[in-house]
Amino acid sequence: MSAPLGSGRSRGSYGYTAVVREGGMAAALQVLPCLLRAPSRPFLWGPPVARMTSGMTLAEQARQLFDSAVGAVQPGPMLQRTLTLDPSGQQLRVRDRTFQLRENLYLVGFGKAVLGMAAAAEELLGQHLVQGVISVPKGIRAAMEHAGKQEMLLKPHSHIQVFEGAEDNLPDRDALRAALAIQQLAEGLSADDLLLVLISGGGSALLPAPIPPVTLEEKQTLTKLLAARGATIQELNTIRKALSQLKGGGLAQAAYPAQVVSLILSDVIGDPLDVIASGPTVASAHSVQDCLQILNHYGLRAALPRSVKTVLSRADSDPHGPHTCGHVLNVIIGSNSLALAEAQRQAEALGYRATVLSTAMQGDVRGVARFYGQLARVAAARLTSPLAERPLEEEETELHQLAAELQLPDLQLEEALEAVAKAKGPVCLLAGGEPTVQLQGSGKGGRNQELALHVGAELGRQPLGPIDVLFLSGGTDGQDGPTKVAGAWVMSDLSSQASAESLDVAAFLADNDSYTFFCRFQGGTHLLHTGLTGTNVMDVHLLIFHPQ
Numbered sequence: 251m252s253a254p255l256g257s258g259r260s261r262g263s264y265g266y267t268a269v270v271r272e273g274g275m276a277a278a279l280q281v282l283p284c285l286l287r288a289p290s291r292p293f294l295w296g297p298p299v300a301r302m303t304s305g306m307t308l309a310e311q312a313r314q315l316f317d318s319a320v321g322a323v324q325p326g327p328m329l330q331r332t333l334t335l336d337p338s339g340q341q342l343r344v345r346d347r348t349f350q351l352r353e354n355l356y357l358v359g360f361g362k363a364v365l366g367m368a369a370a371a372e373e374l375l376g377q378h379l380v381q382g383v384i385s386v387p388k389g390i391r392a393a394m395e396h397a398g399k400q401e402m403l404l405k406p407h408s409h410i411q412v413f414e415g416a417e418d419n420l421p422d423r424d425a426l427r428a429a430l431a432i433q434q435l436a437e438g439l440s441a442d443d444l445l446l447v448l449i450s451g452g453g454s455a456l457l458p459a460p461i462p463p464v465t466l467e468e469k470q471t472l473t474k475l476l477a478a479r480g481a482t483i484q485e486l487n488t489i490r491k492a493l494s495q496l497k498g499g500g501l502a503q504a505a506y507p508a509q510v511v512s513l514i515l516s517d518v519i520g521d522p523l524d525v526i527a528s529g530p531t532v533a534s535a536h537s538v539q540d541c542l543q544i545l546n547h548y549g550l551r552a553a554l555p556r557s558v559k560t561v562l563s564r565a566d567s568d569p570h571g572p573h574t575c576g577h578v579l580n581v582i583i584g585s586n587s588l589a590l591a592e593a594q595r596q597a598e599a600l601g602y603r604a605t606v607l608s609t610a611m612q613g614d615v616r617g618v619a620r621f622y623g624q625l626a627r628v629a630a631a632r633l634t635s636p637l638a639e640r641p642l643e644e645e646e647t648e649l650h651q652l653a654a655e656l657q658l659p660d661l662q663l664e665e666a667l668e669a670v671a672k673a674k675g676p677v678c679l680l681a682g683g684e685p686t687v688q689l690q691g692s693g694k695g696g697r698n699q700e701l702a703l704h705v706g707a708e709l710g711r712q713p714l715g716p717i718d719v720l721f722l723s724g725g726t727d728g729q730d731g732p733t734k735v736a737g738a739w740v741m742s743d744l745s746s747q748a749s750a751e752s753l754d755v756a757a758f759l760a761d762n763d764s765y766t767f768f769c770r771f772q773g774g775t776h777l778l779h780t781g782l783t784g785t786n787v788m789d790v791h792l793l794i795f796h797p798q
Contacts, residue, residue, distance in 0.1 A: 311600055312722045312739055312792050315593045319790045320726050320783050322592035323584040325366030326401055332513060332583045333374055344511050347579055354443045357382035357410060358432045360457045361450030361527060362727050363515050365390055366402035366784040368410050368448055382410035383435050385428035385456040388417045393782045402784045418732060421458035426466055429459040429496060436501060439508035447510060451517025451786035453527030459495040463557040469493050472558065479548040483518065487528045488536045488544060493561055498534030502575045510578040516585040517786045519610045519683055523580050533575040538562050586682035586787045589726060593680055593790065602678040605669045608661045611683030611791060615701040618685045621652040622793060623708025626719050629670045629677065633795055634715035681791040693763025696731025698723040698789055699738045700764045706744030707755050714742050720794045724778045727786035733765045737778040
């Protein structure tokens with residue numbers, strides 16, 4: 251079975267959807283069972299690694315680059331770049347659009363990054379904000395306070411009501427109460443009002459409002475079944491929207507005739523507005539027939555609860571109506587590409603020749619790992635061998651075949667290989683996206699740890715020459731699946747070092763137990779422990795080459 255990893259659990263302690271991803275925000279306050287409490291800005295201490303000319307180890311540099319990527323998509327700076335008040339305070343400018351303010355501004359929000367987004371918005375808008383309601387992950391306020399991130403917290407006398415829910419990143423009764431409060435606020439607005447909607451990854455789980463008679467449990471069960479059978483995020487969202495009062499443009503419809511401005515932090519490949527948090531302010535383009543085709547494809551139509559059949563049977567081809575979204579301005583304020591661009595700048599400042607491979611890395615982690623492993627072999631050979639000594643035709647042919655299998659729309663492979671060929675020193679290749687994991691075992695982990703472990707195994711398949719190679723995979727929200735870490739990093743000696751500790755890499759991978767492996771391997775030092783970051787733009791991958 252193939253499932254995007256991150257939230258909830260399906261045959262083991264992995265998550266199951268791409269929009270509803272990493273779970274258990276309250277868990278960030280707990281001490282890792284395998285690690286001592288990490289410092290507020292931990293470094294990646296690990297096995298002896300040659301120190302770079304900067305004085306940092308390769309692992310420390312990788313951590314610095316990851317931190318710079320996350321820092322580029324923090325809620326405060328993104329809101330400040332997007333929203334401005336004119337000197338009189340009577341107009342709100344959103345990019346190139348202007349809106350009149352006259353005690354008519356309301357705010358709703360939902361998602362993992364929304365607490366910080368709301369704090370930044372209220373700091374900017376001040377007394378213009380009449381009322382707000384946000385739905386955020388359970389435990390996030392305590393986690394942000396514990397981490398000393400005061401800028402992510404609302405002031406004591408805030409006009410914004412906060413609901414915490416979606417424990418383990420699954421829709422629950424607390425999130426349902428939040429969704430109903432958001433719906434009630436939206437439905438009470440008039441044509442003179444302006445509704446500011448803050449949306450980020452995780453928003454789908456935090457805005458559950460199933461159409462009666464469908465219950466929250468029925469909708470959740472159906473989503474789990476689809477995910478466990480390999481449904482894509484687009485397919486999952488098509489079903490979610492058909493069964494929701496607020497997704498698929500439902501929130502925009504509820505707020506009509508008020509003007510709606512949605513500020514969106516994208517955690518989905520390609521930044522499709524209708525997919526992020528299931529598109530609550532974007533009219534659904536899918537029909538009931540689309541839903542039925544998906545259910546048929548995964549063999550679930552016959553097993554549908556009566557309530558789901560009832561809702562689908564009475565819905566027309568476009569239940570929310572595209573005409574209801576003409577009053578909406580949707581603005582992407584942050585994305586994975588923005589994070590990678592900053593990491594690239596930082597890598598260049600450290601002396602690397604840096605190139606972004608792709609912002610759409612997707613597919614099964616095993617295929618992604620094979621691609622990275624083959625890329626590492628080709629790049630290492632180019633960096634360490636004179637031109638006449640490297641017959642790379644077969645290796646490069648295999649690399650292009652693996653790349654073709656991934657079907658990445660924006661892959662810059664030729665540019666990356668050219669950068670390697672021209673490099674006279676260290677090279678850093680960057681990528682972002684969201685691979686998936688086939689759940690076969692009952693272990694615990696997340697897609698980033700699973701990918702790192704697979705890549706580590708690939709890097710050890712054959713000697714790479716006199717060069718240090720490091721791979722890092724981390725979730726920008728700081729939480730990889732239902733674990734308390736963002737991901738992990740590996741080097742080419744992972745397999746041999748694991749064998750020395752009597753750890754069988756293949757056995758851990760077969761059981762989808764990457765978290766347990768990294769906890770045990772070299773004292774857990776290869777885990778990427780960041781704490782909750784307050785943002786979320788999918789994952790960041792770093793493949794670093796440093797000639798010895």
